[in-house]
Amino acid sequence: MERNTMSYKSKQFLMFAGPALILFCMVIIIPFLYGLYLTFTSWDGVSAEKPFVGFANYVSAFKDAYFWASMGRTIFYSAFAVIFVNAVAFALAYLVTSGIKGQNFFRAGFFIPNLIGGIVLGYVWKFVFNRAFVAIGSAFTDGTVPSLLSSTGGAMFCLILVSVWQYAGYMMLIYVAGFMGVSDSLKEAAMIDGCTPSQAMRNVTIPLMRTSFVTCIFLSITRCFVVYDVNLSLTNGEPFMSSILAAMHVYNKAFIYKDFGTGQAEALILFLVCAIIGIAQVYIGKKGEVEA
Amino acid sequence: MNQNELAAKQKKRRQVITIIVLIIVFILFVIPFLLVLINVFKTKGDITSNPLALIGEHGFTLQNFPEAMAKMDFWNVFKNSAIITFSATILTILFSAMASFVIVRNNWKACTLFFALMIASMVIPFQVLMVPLVSVYGGIFGILGSRITLIFMHVGFSVSMATFMFHGAIHSNIPLELEEAALIDGCSRWQTFWKIVFPLLKPTVATVAIIDAMAFWNDYLLPSLVLTDKEIYTIPIATQAFYGTYSTDIGLVMAALLLAMLPILILYLFLQKHIVAGVTAGAVKG
Numbered sequence: 324m325e326r327n328t329m330s331y332k333s334k335q336f337l338m339f340a341g342p343a344l345i346l347f348c349m350v351i352i353i354p355f356l357y358g359l360y361l362t363f364t365s366w367d368g369v370s371a372e373k374p375f376v377g378f379a380n381y382v383s384a385f386k387d388a389y390f391w392a393s394m395g396r397t398i399f400y401s402a403f404a405v406i407f408v409n410a411v412a413f414a415l416a417y418l419v420t421s422g423i424k425g426q427n428f429f430r431a432g433f434f435i436p437n438l439i440g441g442i443v444l445g446y447v448w449k450f451v452f453n454r455a456f457v458a459i460g461s462a463f464t465d466g467t468v469p470s471l472l473s474s475t476g477g478a479m480f481c482l483i484l485v486s487v488w489q490y491a492g493y494m495m496l497i498y499v500a501g502f503m504g505v506s507d508s509l510k511e512a513a514m515i516d517g518c519t520p521s522q523a524m525r526n527v528t529i530p531l532m533r534t535s536f537v538t539c540i541f542l543s544i545t546r547c548f549v550v551y552d553v554n555l556s557l558t559n560g561e562p563f564m565s566s567i568l569a570a571m572h573v574y575n576k577a578f579i580y581k582d583f584g585t586g587q588a589e590a591l592i593l594f595l596v597c598a599i600i601g602i603a604q605v606y607i608g609k610k611g612e613v614e615a
Numbered sequence: 616m617n618q619n620e621l622a623a624k625q626k627k628r629r630q631v632i633t634i635i636v637l638i639i640v641f642i643l644f645v646i647p648f649l650l651v652l653i654n655v656f657k658t659k660g661d662i663t664s665n666p667l668a669l670i671g672e673h674g675f676t677l678q679n680f681p682e683a684m685a686k687m688d689f690w691n692v693f694k695n696s697a698i699i700t701f702s703a704t705i706l707t708i709l710f711s712a713m714a715s716f717v718i719v720r721n722n723w724k725a726c727t728l729f730f731a732l733m734i735a736s737m738v739i740p741f742q743v744l745m746v747p748l749v750s751v752y753g754g755i756f757g758i759l760g761s762r763i764t765l766i767f768m769h770v771g772f773s774v775s776m777a778t779f780m781f782h783g784a785i786h787s788n789i790p791l792e793l794e795e796a797a798l799i800d801g802c803s804r805w806q807t808f809w810k811i812v813f814p815l816l817k818p819t820v821a822t823v824a825i826i827d828a829m830a831f832w833n834d835y836l837l838p839s840l841v842l843t844d845k846e847i848y849t850i851p852i853a854t855q856a857f858y859g860t861y862s863t864d865i866g867l868v869m870a871a872l873l874l875a876m877l878p879i880l881i882l883y884l885f886l887q888k889h890i891v892a893g894v895t896a897g898a899v900k901g
Contacts, residue, residue, distance in 0.1 A: 335804060336725050339717035343710040343774045344729060350771025351736050354747035361747055418637055423630050429637050431887045433644055434894070438883055440833030442851045443875045446858055446868070447647045454666040454865070455650050488644065496895045538899070549740040552835040556855065570742050574836075577746045590742045598738055 362588040367581050380584040389564075390589050393572035394596070400479065400568060401547035404486040408543045409536070411491040416498030430499065433492035441489070445556025448485045478558045478566040485553055490546065494539045501535030502528070537608035541601055548597040569593050648876070655679055655873050659866040683870035686861065691846070692853040693878065699762055699838075699849060700831040703769035707827050708820055711774045715781035716808050720794075730782070733775035741772075741836060749840055760843040768841060769831050777823045780897065784819040785812065818896075825886075825893035832879060850875050 337344075362380050364373035384390060415433055419426045436444060453470045460468030471477035505528050513523040551570040554560070560567040560575075567575070573593060577586030653669055654662050658678070661671025683689070718726040748768070753759040789812055797807040835851040842848055848856065854875045861867050883890060 332721075332723055333725075335721070336717055336723065338805065339808070340714040340726070340729060342706075343714035343778060346710065346767055346771035347729075347733065347736075347774050350748070350768050351739065351744065351775075352732070354744045354751060355736075355739065357751055358743060358747035361750065366750070415640065418633055418640075421630075421633055423633050423637070425634075427888075429641060431883075431891055432641050434891060435645065435648070435880075435883070437894070438829065438833075438879045438890075439876050440835055440851045442835045442855050443872055444647075446854065446872055447651055447876075450654075450666075450865070450868070450872075451647050451650055454662070458666050488647075492644075493894070493898070496891065497898050500895055500899050542898070545738070545740070549742055551742075552851075555835075556858070570740075573742050574745075578749075578840075583746050583750065587743075587746045590740075590746065594740055594743045597740065601738070 358587050358591070362584055362591060364584050366583045376584065380588040383585050384588040384592060387576075387585065387589065389567075390569070390572055390576070390592075393567050393569045394593070396479070396566070397548060397569040397593075400482060400486075400550075401544060403483045404490075404547045405540060405543045407483065407487045408490045408494055409539055411487055412494035412539065413498050415491060415495045416502055419495070420499055420502040430496070433495055435492065436489045437493045441550070441552030442556045444485065444489060445553045448481070449557055452481055472558060473562055475562060475565040478562060482554065482558060482566060482568075485557060486547065486550065489553070490543055494543060497539050497542075498532070498535050501532040504535075505531045533608065537605055540608070541605050544601050544604060545597060548593070548600075651869055651872055651876075654866075655869040657866065659864060662865050662869070679866045679870035680874075683857075683867045683874060686867065687853050687857045687871050687874065688845075688848075689853075689874055692848050692850055695762065695847050696832060696849040696878075699766055699769070700828050703766045703773075703831050704824055704828045706766065706770045707773045707777050708823055710770060711777035711823070712781045712813060712816060712820070713808065714774070715778045715785055716812060718778070719782055719785045730778070733778055736775050737779075745836065745840060752841075759841050760847070762842075762847050765838055765841045768837060769827075769834070772837070773827050773830065777827065780823055781816060781819055784816055789815055821889060822893040822896045825890050826897040829879070829890075829894075850878075 361373070363375060363377060365376045365379065366373040415429075419429050419433075449472065452472050457468055457470050471481055509527055509531070510523050513527045514520070518526065549570045550568060551574065554566070554568050554571050558566040560571060569589075570593070573586055573590045576589060577583050580586075650666065654666055656675050656677065656679075657668075657671035658673045658676055661668070661673055664672070714729075718730050749759070752764065752768075758764050793811055793815075794807050797811050802810065832849075833851060834849075835855070838849050839852050839855070842852055845856070854871060857871045858868060861871075
């Protein structure tokens, strides 16, 4: 059998990679390119022709004050969510690797929110904020307390809280793997050299876990930037459209206001902002990596 | 001796504090679920008057379940979710394991290019693709509103990540000598893959299956764009539609939310170890 001919190679390639290649192109490559094309048209989603408009969509995206407001909120939300997700996840990982009894039980328990989709989680928390918290608040004061979700700042706080709760367990697993990757002998060596446990943590364990930090921060940034389902079910942009994050704005622009060209241009801008921040973070994070 | 005793005592105390902190955090973590659980057995009036009581004034009731199940069309929706998740997961595993095999074992240009494209595509968020997806497959081909379309789209979206993971597994865990031995014994590449390589990929298959099945089961945005017909809704879409219609009937909402969470929680009870291990493996490699 001739193994070096073009026909053998392409037959082998298509036999093994064909199905994956076809689906990958159909679902990602073609829509991505078609999406670029759509940004230069003004399509309403219904009519057959898609008039070419040049850069008009990008101009209107840059002029869309609501879009930039939602972008600003997304950056605010992501900044707080990423910091708290990682702080909580790291603390939990530290506690569940300290060698206590039942640590596997706790690991499994903290992971539970990740099992359930954002839509359902959002509704569960909506009930908690609107009913349970209000009932607790009213028990301690005279009148009825308004729900946190009904005020502008409150809704944003709720979004951040739910995201921290949702992602912390997942990131915890990555930090746990990081903790377990730092060998005990290194910590012991540091202790023998006179480090206190907290010094050993700061100067030995954390620097060696840098990869875990880079991974977790990257994952949480890229997730927070495009969060949609929790936003939809928990606040739905209320009150007064003050909690619409960028992903929801893009969705509404395209599918509710039927402005597909501008919506797609804004989606691309969102993608670029997210990619630049994510890649910059990985680049900075990897630069100072150390090895044991 | 005294020093040692003191150190042991201190260690013991630190452990007790750690356990207490963990228990408090754990309770905070599960409180939302507990609140749903206690309210699902109350009447609508009891939930409104006191959502914190363990048992409502009108006592324990199961009436929320049958009504919510009927209105949500629960068994049908469950069946849809199961069919879609199951088929998409199997296809993702088969297609990406096959693709990664040819990519790892050959340094042809097509392989390198395909793999590079897949890696690069992993940073593209769904938001960038959703409008063109709807306009191509809804507007031009008109094949939305079908479970099969959704299954293929799920596979298309997850195939790059899965191929990446199988690539790593084949590259570092499958010895080339095994395949050479199979070749000498007269196996074709196709037979070698299915008889020798694929069975050895079991741990990665489990990881990919867990990650993708969870993602497919819980996905909302893609199914909400593809499944236009109520008959083929999945659980997240049905929950959202249900909430939109019956949000004031809080007893039913509680039942619907619990029903939506129950299947995966029950599964977690049995497969907890595998799920945690699989997710960790996936996250650390990805």
